[in-house]
Amino acid sequence: xxxxxxxxxxxxxxxxxxxxxxxxxxxxxxxxxxxxxxxxxxxxxxxxxxxxxxxxxxxxxxxxxxxxxxxxxxxxxxxxxxxxxxxxxxxxxxxxxxxxxxxxxxxxxxxxxxxxxxxxxxxxxxxxxxxxxxxxxxxxxxxxxxxxxxxxxxxxxxxxxxxxxxxxxxxxxxxxxxxxxxxxx
Amino acid sequence: xxxxxxxxxxxxxxxxxxxxxxxxxxxxxxxxxxxxxxxxxxxxxxxxxxxxxxxxxxxxxxxxxxxxxxxxxxxxxxxxxxxxxxxxxxxxxxxxxxxxxxxxxxxxxxxxxxxxxxxxxxxxxxxxxxxxxxxxxxxxxxxxxxxxxxxxxxxxxxxxxxxxxxxxxxxxxxxxxxxxxxxxxxxxxxxxxxxxxxxxxxxxxxxxxxxxxxxxxxxxxxxxxxxxxxxxxxxxxxxxxxxxxxxxxxxxxxxxxxxxxxxxxxxxxxxxxxxxxxxxxxxxxxxxxxxxxxxxxxxxxxxxxxxxxxxxxxxxxxxxxxxxxxxxxxxxxxxxxxxxxxxxxxxxxxxxxxxxxxxxxxxxxxxxxxxxxxxxxxxxxxxxxxxxxxxxxxxxxxxxxxxxxxxxxxxxxxxxxxxxxxxxxxxxxxxxxxxxxxxxxxxxxxxxxxxxxxxxxxxxxxxxxxxxxxxxxxxxxxxxxxxxxxxxxxxxxxxxxxxxxxxxxxx
Numbered sequence: 001x002x003x004x005x006x007x008x009x010x011x012x013x014x015x016x017x018x019x020x021x022x023x024x025x026x027x028x029x030x031x032x033x034x035x036x037x038x039x040x041x042x043x044x045x046x047x048x049x050x051x052x053x054x055x056x057x058x059x060x061x062x063x064x065x066x067x068x069x070x071x072x073x074x075x076x077x078x079x080x081x082x083x084x085x086x087x088x089x090x091x092x093x094x095x096x097x098x099x100x101x102x103x104x105x106x107x108x109x110x111x112x113x114x115x116x117x118x119x120x121x122x123x124x125x126x127x128x129x130x131x132x133x134x135x136x137x138x139x140x141x142x143x144x145x146x147x148x149x150x151x152x153x154x155x156x157x158x159x160x161x162x163x164x165x166x167x168x169x170x171x172x173x174x175x176x177x178x179x180x181x182x183x184x185x
Numbered sequence: 186x187x188x189x190x191x192x193x194x195x196x197x198x199x200x201x202x203x204x205x206x207x208x209x210x211x212x213x214x215x216x217x218x219x220x221x222x223x224x225x226x227x228x229x230x231x232x233x234x235x236x237x238x239x240x241x242x243x244x245x246x247x248x249x250x251x252x253x254x255x256x257x258x259x260x261x262x263x264x265x266x267x268x269x270x271x272x273x274x275x276x277x278x279x280x281x282x283x284x285x286x287x288x289x290x291x292x293x294x295x296x297x298x299x300x301x302x303x304x305x306x307x308x309x310x311x312x313x314x315x316x317x318x319x320x321x322x323x324x325x326x327x328x329x330x331x332x333x334x335x336x337x338x339x340x341x342x343x344x345x346x347x348x349x350x351x352x353x354x355x356x357x358x359x360x361x362x363x364x365x366x367x368x369x370x371x372x373x374x375x376x377x378x379x380x381x382x383x384x385x386x387x388x389x390x391x392x393x394x395x396x397x398x399x400x401x402x403x404x405x406x407x408x409x410x411x412x413x414x415x416x417x418x419x420x421x422x423x424x425x426x427x428x429x430x431x432x433x434x435x436x437x438x439x440x441x442x443x444x445x446x447x448x449x450x451x452x453x454x455x456x457x458x459x460x461x462x463x464x465x466x467x468x469x470x471x472x473x474x475x476x477x478x479x480x481x482x483x484x485x486x487x488x489x490x491x492x493x494x495x496x497x498x499x500x501x502x503x504x505x506x507x508x509x510x511x512x513x514x515x516x517x518x519x520x521x522x523x524x525x526x527x528x529x530x531x532x533x534x535x536x537x538x539x540x541x542x543x544x545x546x547x548x549x550x551x552x553x554x555x556x557x558x559x560x561x562x563x564x565x566x567x568x569x570x571x572x573x574x575x576x577x578x579x580x581x582x583x584x585x586x587x588x589x590x591x592x593x594x595x596x597x598x599x600x601x602x603x604x605x606x607x608x609x610x611x612x613x614x615x616x617x618x619x620x621x622x623x624x625x626x627x628x629x630x631x632x633x634x635x636x637x638x639x640x641x642x643x644x645x646x647x648x649x650x651x652x653x654x655x656x657x658x659x660x661x662x663x664x665x666x667x668x669x670x671x672x673x674x675x676x677x678x679x680x681x682x683x684x685x686x687x688x689x690x691x692x
Contacts, residue, residue, distance in 0.1 A: 016654075039205065039379070040647040041406040051403055056411045060419075074330075078344050083336065087348070100353040100430055107423045108360040111416060115367045118412045119397065122405045124374065128398025135382040137401055138375070140205035182404035 007148040007175045008034065009159065010133055011168040012141045016042040019142040022166035023048040029162045032150060035183060037133060037143040051183050056121070060114040067109025071102040123180050131176045141169075148173065197658035198292050201479040205650050208480075212644050213380055215475045217388075220639050223474055231631035238625020241618050242317055250320050252618040259601045259613040264314040266593040267623050269431055270459070271311035271630075272358065273452070273589065276424055277460025278304025279365060280492075282372075283420035286413065291656050292488045294648040295480045298376075299471060300464045301369040302641070306633040307463070308362045310626040315354075317622065328355050350433035357430040364423060368416045374399050375409070376642040428456045435596065441522035442600030445510075451503035458496035458559070459589035461489050465582040467634060469575055471643055480644050483573050490572040493585065497563030500592075504560060526599045527552040547612055548599045551591050558588020 013019040019042060026033060027048075036045055046053075075098045079085070084092040119125060137143050144163075151159055163171050203211070245252050255262060278300040285293040316322045327335075328345055335343035345352045378399035381392035399405065432452035435443035445451075465486065472481040511523040529535035530549040531542070546552065562584050566572045603610045637643070654660050 036403040037401045038403070038406065039209075039401060040375075040651040041410050042403075045403050046407045049403060051407060054404075054408045054411045056408050057415050060415045064419075075347050078330070079347060083341050083344055085346070094348065097348040100350075100426065100433075101347060101356045103422075103426060104353075104356040104360040107419050108356075108363060111364045111367055111419050114412060114415060115371055118371065118408055122402075122408055124397035124399060124405075126394050126397060130378075130381070130393055130396065130398045130400070132382055132400070138379040138382045138399075139209045182402055 005175060005177050006179045007173060008133070008179075009146040009148050009151070009156065009163075010172050010174045011144045011146075011163040011166070012134060012136070012170040012172075013144070013167060014141060014169045016045075016142055018167040019144070020044055020048055022144065022163075022168065025166045026144070026162060031146065031159055031162060033144050034147045035145050035181065037137045037145065039138050039140060039142070042142070049183070056114060056118060059117045060110045063113025063117075064106045064110030066113070068102060068106040070109070071105035072098060075101065122182065131178065133174050133176065134172075144168075145174075195656070195661070196482075196484040197661045198295060198482060198484055198656035199480060199649065199653055200482055200658045202659040203479065203653065203657060205653065208650055208653065209379055209383070209646060211477070211479065212376075212642050212646050212649075213383055215638075216380060216640055216642065217383070221474060224635065224639065228632060228635045231628045231635060234624055234628020235632050236628070237621050238628055241621030241625055242313075244618050245317055245622070246320075246322065250318070252616060254614050254616045254619060256611050256613065258604050258609045258611045259598060261318065262594075262598050262601075262613050263615050263619045263623060264318045265434075266590065266597055267626065268311050268314040269452075269593045269597075270586075270590050271307045271314075271626065272431055273428060273456035273459045273593075274463045274586070275304040275307035275311065275361070275365070275460060276428060276453070276456035277464045278302070278307075279361075279420050279424040280457050280460065281464070282368060283417040283424065286417040287421060290488075291652045292485050294645055294652050295482070295485050296464060296468055296489075296644075297648070298369075298372070298641075298645040299468060299638075299643045301365060301372075302634065302637045302643075303460075303464060303467060304365050305362065305369060306630050306637075307460075308358065308365065309633070310630050312358060312362070313622075313626055313629075328352070350430060350437050353430045354434060357427045361423060361427045364416070364420055368413075368420060371409070371412055371416070372645060372648075373641065375401065376646045379646050380642065425453055428452045435600075440600050441516075441518040442526070442596065445507060447503055447506055447510075451500065451507075454496045454499035454503065455559075455589060455592060458493060458500055458563075459586055461493050461496070462582040462585035462589070465489055465493075465578055466586070469579045469582070471638060475638070475643065477644060480649060483575070486575065486578055487569075487572050490566045490578060493563050493581075494566045497559060497566075497585070501560035504556065521603075522600060526603055527595060546599070547602065548595065551595050552599070555588055555591035555595050558584050559592060562588070 011022070013022060016038065019036070019038070023033065023036070023045065033049060036042075036049060038045070045051075076093060080093050086092075133145065134141060134143060146159065148156065160171060199208075201207075253263070278297075281293050281300040282297040282304075285297075316325050319325055330344050330347075331342075333342045337343075345355075373395075374397050377392050377396035378401065381389060381396045384392050429449040429452065432448035436445055436448035438444060468481050469486070472478050508523055508528075511519040514520075524538060524546075525540065525544075526546050527548065529538060529540040529544070529546040530553060531545040535545045535549070536542075540546075562581060566581070571577050598613050602613055
């Protein structure tokens, strides 16, 4: 799916409050919104569009747990088995002194793992050749995009009316060579 | 919208009645034009000091640590002082970006980007010192535990000592640097996209790479917010752990003056105190040079000054607690470390406490500089007018950082220079090489910051936009009007009896 070229109907809004009302209005009229693109996180948008909650924090927990176990097990193995050192006759295994490093590695693994997961899942990378639907989206415009393949000729004019009624400042068609839908989890 | 409501008594955080587009314009503008002459002057000066840094480090590496003023008694001095000072400065950035995010402090958005950049550059400067002090810094990687062949025959590797606070420090600082960098960069991606979409030609290509193909999709933002929140949650205990572990370098030893249980909280408070001072130094210049007064307002400066009073007072209490405990412990070594090595000046307190003439503490001047700069001076911020004065805040921010540098110097050098054997007692003074390395890291720091300020969005564009409706001046005034209207309506209602109120509210 990722490589196929797609044509979108793009509706641009100038305010996030109008956008939120528009999402509600459009969905009530039974039109499927493919995606929303905004210049900053709009609160309530993912609920309005019924985008499922992200599982990124769960990934973060699992990475953290990995770091925790890795640090603790390595240090225990090194100081009791691989190279035990006798310092003043104290026990080779002293868990309290492992706490700082275990903590640091838990945080390190969780953070690094989460950021990598975040970049992969959001399909963000330095190799991306970005296709920008509208350059004002990262400035002050809020866009709703609709997959044009889903509508018939008449359907499009009907959707057009719904979009106009929803407060869209501008409606246009746009083609993207490569569109990755992140919402369908 | 209900969630947009903010109390009208809160001061606006964005002034000048901005629209979203104006925010983009104002913040992107200076990355798109040639920098002002003052920027060139500033980078020439900082570049010169960077050169001083390179020369001093080369001299140290070429001739060895003998280039420094260290001796058998004072085995580390300026290097560790500077290390702790720089790490401490970094803490304010994480406090602003992580802890204030968890506390939902909106004023954070105006300064967090630059403060985080400051964190990264400060930690980079801090990292220079332990590395240079190793002498053979090309063996620096030996500090990391990885399977190696240094253990001799067989399969065993030679590992670092996991019981040493110095190794904990390695982990703490490395983790801190990496996590800060990731936190900072993940926040920068959407703003790079904003610059990318405005740019043309070669600049567009560069920002296209930096922006990672950001599109601002709803799902991307959802994950962005989740990531920010969890990274903030991770960075909060992390930043507290970093200076706690730095303080363990001293507190786990048995040297009088270092062997102190209050060191961890005392160091963390001191770190945030000095860090906020450095943020203020930088932001006051940045807002002026890049004309960002509408985004970094007097309200921001006042909020930061309030944090300075709080942390400065904690530091003050810690100093006094330390003195009290030294006296109350009845331990003559502890008492000596504080009274005879630090406090006893030749003029007032020394004679008062019965210290004979000529027997005063060698570093009394450092101790009293520290007391004046850190304990006395921040208390003037209780006065609102001074808290809101840009020029005065700028002056104080420098005083505080001088004070915090002296704090580390006092802790380290005064505790070492008179050890348990009086014949080893000595006096430490830095050499030109050491001074060169220190002012050189200032050069490194400011060069990095100036390059950052020139090419990166110094204010978080997307985050500022997201608070515009709650903290922009035009919206706050709207709420005031709405409140007045509401009060007007309420005052017209008849509240003489419960029935009448119920009647009024039926409609």
